[in-house]
Amino acid sequence: SSLTGSLLLLSVVFWQFVSAAEEINIKATTGAEVTMPCSDPDDNPIEVVEWSKSGLGAKFVLLFKDGMIDLSKQHPDFKDRVELLDYKMKGGDVSLVLKKVQINDTGEYECRVIQKADGEELRMKIYLDVVAPPPPPDQMMIGD
Template identity: 40%
Template structure:
């Protein structure tokens, strides 16, 4: 049988390793920020932004030992990706993808090696690129013109999932304490 402290540590580990998954919709030609937050105060020794759905090698963005390496990038991303905050203050390892095109649609993953922890998946983003003629921006079709920005790029399903996890962990913790 697990003690209350072991269960608390297990819950804390689950909560800290919880990755965020978001969906963002943009138009071709837009710049988009792919957000990712590593632990505050940790020394970031490696940052990888990748597209697992690409069939070839290469990163969206690769950073190691205090500098980025463009030659490790997939050719379609060279010259179009930069850190939002080059100093990565407060653990902000977000990148800006410039001049988005239809081929940029897909799943993006942010992995960080910080301090003594292993390389960790922090965030997954599903990027959709849609022309303005789509019904996604048509209010009469049930869409919302600024839907991608309205929730900071989060869709309702992901927000609900996050809320359920937080409530579940909170209730479990309260039950253990009582």
């Protein structure tokens, strides 16, 4: 029974570790620019950065590999609207900047980083909630 207890403890610890691959929630208004944070604290040389969004299939929001952005694998919805915050990736920063945010940008994004040295992976999930901006004050009283 101590084996069962150990396995239970291990599964709880593992579950906590997996859930600690925290999901960050970000709210943005349409037309705005939003930065989705992602960083690899190890600061080892990075080989690949994959920014994906659930529901895009095999296409990426942004794919960085071999020192450059691979536009052939980019989903057309994100063409000319995304970039890395810092292409030098100082301090392992691979945050994504999304411009001209649209309602259909709402959803779950994943940042996946693969290091050159050991192929180690880091994943972060971000949920982006896009809302329409409130109407200007002079248009709020229409119908009076």
